[in-house]
Amino acid sequence: MPFEPFLMERWQSTWENHVDVNLSESGVEPLTVDELLEEDPDLRRAVLEQPLRYVQTNGTTALRERVAALYPGATADHVEVTTGGAEANQMVTWTLIEPGDEVVVMLPNYMQVWGLVRAYGADAKGWQLVEDGDAGRWRPDMDALADLVGERTKLIAICNPNNPTGSCLTADELDLIGAMADRVGAYVLADEIYRGAELTTEEETPSMWGRSERAVITSGLSKAYGLPGLRVGWIAGQTDLVNRCWERHDYATIAPSALSDRLATHALEPTQRARILGRTRAILRENYPVMADWLASHEGTLTHVPPAAGAMLWLRYSHGVNSSELCERLRTEHSVLLVPGDHYGMDGFLRIGFGSEVEELKDGLARVAAALRA
Ligand SMILES: Cc1ncc(COP(=O)(O)O)c(C=O)c1O
Known part of the structure; x- marks a missing residue:
């Protein structure tokens, strides 16, 4: 079997650090080491002494x-x-x-x-x-x-x-x-x-x-x-x-x-573990309504089945353009990264991550809206 590149990871690996807004992630805004360790001096010392x-x-x-x-x-x-x-x-x-x-x-x-x-x-x-x-x-x-x-x-x-x-x-x-x-x-x-x-x-x-x-x-x-x-x-x-x-x-x-x-x-x-998963759920529950409002303003052209878990939305669009081409235009003209449905063998879909900081998410969605209008 000749080598088949992993299209989605190749796309993300190549571009995720070279766009203004990365909405190609499927997880939530990462914790810092500081947040993970909280104010626990013994734990901090133990980590430093590792x-x-x-x-x-x-x-x-x-x-x-x-x-x-x-x-x-x-x-x-x-x-x-x-x-x-x-x-x-x-x-x-x-x-x-x-x-x-x-x-x-x-x-x-x-x-x-x-x-x-x-x-x-x-x-x-x-x-x-x-x-x-x-x-x-x-x-x-x-x-x-x-x-x-x-x-x-x-x-x-x-x-x-x-x-x-x-x-x-x-x-x-x-x-x-x-x-x-x-x-x-x-x-x-x-x-x-x-x-x-x-x-x-x-x-x-x-x-x-x-x-x-x-x-x-x-x-x-x-x-x-x-x-x-x-x-x-x-x-x-x-x-x-x-x-x-x-x-x-x-x-x-x-x-x-x-x-x-x-x-x-x-x-x-x-x-x-409970604290960390609680943080994740709080992010998802704050951000999903932002996505939902945005989608409501595109009724008829963008549809999705609401996710039960995870920080990504699998969006069907009806703009008659290939998903890889659309994502390439979003990247080059609007500096926002999404994942094209093509990478899943399902053209006509886009994957949008909604786990990032809310202002970044709004910025990214505004860019996607501008591209879709065009
Ligand atoms: C379903 C699934 N499994 C595994 C991975 C890879 O996870 P990791 O970053 O822990 O290697 C991903 C990353 O997107 C994923 O979506």
């Missing part, structure tokens, strides 16, 4: 225990810490996928798993979510999934809450997915990196954890926690699989950064 050595390469026991606490019945041995959620997805797919495997991938989706499994020689089959305005979400079509899953299916890959629609699967739907996977002995890779960033409820989106024999969760601190610069992610799964991923990790980034491991352990302490 030796910058190689830590335990699959993550310190302290951090793995904090992650394990998020998954009932898990221990530190069920967890591997990775460099971001991206590396977690890479390690799991690299470990599991062999040429000729079939992988069913929920679409639309952050296209990393799609690209990786193809790079590892698998046949990726898209399982399309259905836009359902009446149900108020992009909902899964379980019959379609049943048709796609067969004896050759090695893996079912879901992203829940979903990037880019912000839709969430229910516990019953996850159970059904688990049952379908178990029937053919497939793994379920659930990327749950937006879990905890719910817009309308205090309840976290149900996890895939424990719902299938071969469920493996990937997640991290970049989105719901607003800590992408720590580059901390994790894999939670059966110990055997996690250990196989760890072996591969030796060929990649070896170990998490010592400082990041230390700060992540702090962020996942239960009181801190």
Whole structure:
């Protein structure tokens, strides 16, 4: 399989630091180290005294225990810490996928798993979510999934809450997915990196954890926690699989950064975790109405199904222009960055992040409105 660039990440990597307003992000305005540590002198001293050595390469026991606490019945041995959620997805797919495997991938989706499994020689089959305005979400079509899953299916890959629609699967739907996977002995890779960033409820989106024999969760601190610069992610799964991923990790980034491991352990302490997720939800709930007002002034030309989680909006537009061309014009003529639907294989859509500071968001939206008028 010739190398296929990861279009969305390439676009963001190239331009996100060269525009006035970046609305291509899917997470919230990041915390500073200062905000993370608050006014706790002992903690600040402990962080300053952290030796910058190689830590335990699959993550310190302290951090793995904090992650394990998020998954009932898990221990530190069920967890591997990775460099971001991206590396977690890479390690799991690299470990599991062999040429000729079939992988069913929920679409639309952050296209990393799609690209990786193809790079590892698998046949990726898209399982399309259905836009359902009446149900108020992009909902899964379980019959379609049943048709796609067969004896050759090695893996079912879901992203829940979903990037880019912000839709969430229910516990019953996850159970059904688990049952379908178990029937053919497939793994379920659930990327749950937006879990905890719910817009309308205090309840976290149900996890895939424990719902299938071969469920493996990937997640991290970049989105719901607003800590992408720590580059901390994790894999939670059966110990055997996690250990196989760890072996591969030796060929990649070896170990998490010592400082990041230390700060992540702090962020996942239960009181801190609640504080950080509370901050995220407060940002989402302040900013979404700004988006909604803006959309109301474009009624008829821009439509969307409100997201349940995450800091992004998946917007259908009807201006008859290709999404990549539109985003290129927004970038070059208005210095604002969005993600084109093309990068998800869905032209006619735009992804707008609404997790940034509210004045920046308003500035960006005004620029997009000006471009759409033109
Ligand atoms: C669904 C999903 N998984 C993983 C990642 C990568 O996360 P990280 O920055 O922690 O590597 C992203 C980033 O946008 C994402 O949207």
